[in-house]
Amino acid sequence: MKKVILLNLALISVALLHGQTIENEVKNAEKLLKQKSYKEAIQELKSAIAVIENEQLNTMKTDLLPEKVLDYSIANSDEIMESSSKSYISGNMIEIAQSYSKPIGNVSSNSETSEGFMGQNISVITINISNVPGKMCDIANTHSMNSSEGFEMESIVPTAFKGYRAVKLYNTDARHGKYAVIIGGAVLEINAENIENEKILLEAVNSIDIEKIIQYFGK
Helix, strand or coil: CHHHHHHHHHHHHHHHHCCCCCHHHHHHHHHHHHCCCHHHHHHHHHHHHHHHHHHHHHHHHHHHCCCEECCEEECCHHHCCCCCCCCEEECCEEEEEEEEEEECCCCCCCCCCCCCCCCCCEEEEEEEEECCHHHHHHHHHHHHHCCCEEECCEEEEEEEECCEEEEEEEECCCCEEEEEEEECCEEEEEEEECCCCCHHHHHHHHCCCHHHHHHHHCC
16 A cells, blocks of 8 residues: 555656646546555556656657658558567566668569568668667677577677677678667667668667667666
């Protein structure tokens, strides 16, 4: 009950900052708390938390992810693969993602792009920033082995970006690649489909302000 009261007080403070957005949920939670309807009060607070988390995600996406990457613009839903990462907050885990696209010329008929992009004249870059431990472990493990990790016909290669541990992957035939780097308490990840060359991956990484990532996720 003590935790509920403390959380309630915290949400009231947030409500003052966000106007009417969560005022009703907070008021309902207060009433339910006085009635000792704890489960119902918690549900109201969870609704308020969801609003706050959505606000947090939108703020982080606006602050960390650019409106354009190189000559790529924010992609519409029809251009994004269903398997693309989604932005979410789950407990202490935060993941924000945004896809960017641009039209390209005809792809060679013998070029095997990944499923969902075959035959399409669209190039897509997806930027993902998260503090998911598994992603950090994957990069750290690749460096500790000091060797490439086979993935079908591809290899994840350990590298470095401005002194940070990173990994990269590029398949010339499939025209897709990946670049991921541990920056403080987060992983910045670039996934690209139908790109012209490997250089685009590094250029995309350089388009992100890593100091802002450290401000949000820590060192």
